Amino acid sequence: MTSRSSRLAVALVATATATLGVTVANPSPAAAAATICYNTSQAPSYASTANQAASIWNNATSNLTLTANCGSNLRIYQITGGGSYAVRTSLGNGRVYIDTQQAAQYSPLRIITHEIGHILGLPDNYNGNCAILMSGGSAGTSCTNPYPSTAEANRVTNLFAGTRSATERSTDSSGATVFRDSWPAALAPVS
Structure with missing residues (x-):
């Protein structure tokens, strides 16, 4: 298609959609929102908590949407021990x-939001600061803050902003990355 024909086609589509009251966004590819589909079928006791955690990340980032039960980019499992x-x-x-x-x-909402943070590219930060989501259990059992700090949210936004190539986003150099020990071992009951 010639350049003039392309411009004419775009103008016709824009006019038609404006007439119909439809707004068409034309974001750059880097600004397009990424959708991560999560599945809680293996964590029935924590499904509503996972939905809250997804909402927290959706509100904290500008180009990321976590959506329940539309696929399985992220699977959430309930285990004991x-x-x-x-x-x-x-x-x-x-x-x-x-x-x-x-x-x-520990706060189940803080745990799930923290663990999802790892899936979104954040490492642990064992500094004991309750205001830092990725400090995990180092902030103690009294810390219930489930919200990422501004720096953490900005880091996730940048990771999903297209600043990394598709190859970098789709694979880790060493394969799967396991994030363990964010939460101290369960305390033994006092007898």
Whole structure:
């Protein structure tokens, strides 16, 4: 198609959609929102908590949407024992395991939001600061903050902004990355 024909076709589509009251966004490819589909069928006790965690990430980032049950980029599992952890197979893809014993001691929402943070590209930050989501269990059992800091949210936004090539986003150089030990072992009951 010639350049003039292309411009005419774009103008006709824009006029038709404007007449119909339809707004057509023309974002650059780097600004397009990424959708990560998560599945909670293996974590029924934590499905509503996972939905809250997804909402937190959706509100904290500008180009990322976590959507329930539209696919399986991210699978969330409920386990008993062994600790909560994440396995990122590539940026935005992987598995999150929620340990029911840890979730009885730490905020389940903080745990799930933190573990999803690993899937979204964030490492642990064991500084004990409750305001830092990725500090995980180092902030103690009294910390219930499930919100990423501005720096953490900006990092995720940048990772999904197209600043990395498709190859970098789809594979890690060493394969799957496992994030364990974000949460101290379950405390033994006092007898």
